[in-house]
Amino acid sequence: MTTKILSYVFVCLAIIPCVAHADTLLVTVNGVKAGQGNLRIAVFDEAHRDEFPDGEYLSGVEVPATEEQMTIDISNVESCDYAIAIIQDLNENGKLDKNFLGIPKEPYGFSGKWKSGGSSYEKALFNTDEVGFAITITLK
Secondary structure: OHHHHHHHHHHHHHHHHHOOOEEEEEEEEEOOOOOOOEEEEEEEOHHHHHHOOOOOOOEEEEEEOOOOOEEEEEEEEEOOEEEEEEEEEOOOOOOOOEOOOOOEOOOEEEOOOOOOOOOOHHHHEEEHHHHOOEEEEEOO
């Protein structure tokens, strides 16, 4: 009987590291035009990589753009690789407005190694374990 109980305990302990841990990702956004429109934040995972940056995403948050620097909590994020796309929707029409050449007319930004210009899922990729569930993105 004791052997069966110990076996059960060891099996349970072996399973614990495999359980996904959900946490809150803190996204600090710099370069916000305070008091103008909303920040729209989209989180993409591997399953949504082909939709990056303006298609279907894993989860999203929309908040009023109230300050030049804002920190937004994104709940229930597991340890994993993600890419984030952010727009400041100045006119609140739900999309990133572009001029006739396709150049964005509203502030936008991406996570990862992105600096300016267009982005890809690979350039925007980051791992929550490496960044400690906190990242900073500067809008362009």
